[in-house]
Amino acid sequence: MIIMSVKPFSLKSFREYLSEGKIMASYCPSCKKVHLPPRPICPNCMGKTNKWRELKGEGIIKAYTTIHVPLTKMMSQSPYTVGVIEFDEGGRISGLITNARETDRDLIDLRVKAQIVKEGEEIKLCFKIIS
Numbered sequence: 001m002i003i004m005s006v007k008p009f010s011l012k013s014f015r016e017y018l019s020e021g022k023i024m025a026s027y028c029p030s031c032k033k034v035h036l037p038p039r040p041i042c043p044n045c046m047g048k049t050n051k052w053r054e055l056k057g058e059g060i061i062k063a064y065t066t067i068h069v070p071l072t073k074m075m076s077q078s079p080y081t082v083g084v085i086e087f088d089e090g091g092r093i094s095g096l097i098t099n100a101r102e103t104d105r106d107l108i109d110l111r112v113k114a115q116i117v118k119e120g121e122e123i124k125l126c127f128k129i130i131s
Contacts, residue, residue, distance in 0.1 A: 006052075007052070008040065009026045009038040009039055009040040009050055009052075010038065010040075011037050011038075013038065014036075014037050014038050015123060018116050018123050018124075018125060019118075019123050021116060022054050023054065023055045023057050023087075023114055023116075023125065024038065024052050024053065024054055024055070025038055025052075025053050025055055025087075025089075025090075025091045026038035026039050026040070026042075026050040026051070026052065026053070027050060027051050027052070027053035028042035028044065028045060028047045028049070028050050029047075029049055029050075029051060030042065030045050030047040030049060031044045031045040031047065033045075033090060033091075034053060034055075034087070034089055034090030034091035035050075035091055036087070036091040036092060036093040037093065038050075038052070053089065055087050055088075055089050055091065055114075056087075056088065056089065057087070057113055057114030058087070058088050058111065058112070058113050058114070058130075059085045059086050059087040059088050059111070059112060059114075060085070060086055060109050060110065060111055060112065061083045061084070061085060061097070061107045061108055061109065061110050061112060061127075061129075062083075062084045062085065062086045062092065062108070062109075063083060063084040063108070064081055064082065064083035064084070064097065064100070064107050064108070065081070065082060065083075066079050066080070066081045066100070067079060067080050067081070067082060080096060080100075081096070081097045081100035081104075081107070082094055082095065082096055082097065083095065083097045083100075083107065083112075083127065085112055085114075085127055093125065095114075095124070095125045095126050095127050096124070096126040096127070097112065097126070097127050097128070097129060098115060098117075098126050098127065098128050099128050099129050100129065107129070110129050110131060111129070111130050111131040112127040112128060112129055112130060113127065113128050113130050114126070114127055115127065115128055
């Protein structure tokens with residue numbers, strides 16, 4: 001579903017949409033590419049006619065790493081896994097994989113579903129392995 005641009009293509013707008021329960025990407029109608037985080041200019045063709053596109057929130061893990069020495073604010077979750085997710089509609093973004101276990105051997109190409117998680121004032125995009 002393509003939504004006319006009401007908000008600027010920025011990280012701030014992306015987070016505002018997340019707080020509304022929507023995963024929004026920029027979509028370039030010229031080259032048909034989807035970009036996350038959203039960008040005002042398409043890095044593929046330099047087009048400036050991007051539109052907002054809502055993503056369904058499912059995709060596959062393309063890369064990942066397990067963090068054993070975490071940032072201070074993530075200390076209670078250590079070890080934790082962060083992955084690069086490619087959405088079914090296109091576009092890639094990194095996020096916490098909430099149900100990855102340290103004993104998992106290979107997560108590449110496993111299917112995930114997005115989860116929008118609120119922690120106090122902070123909102124973040126996380127992913128759960130579904131297969």
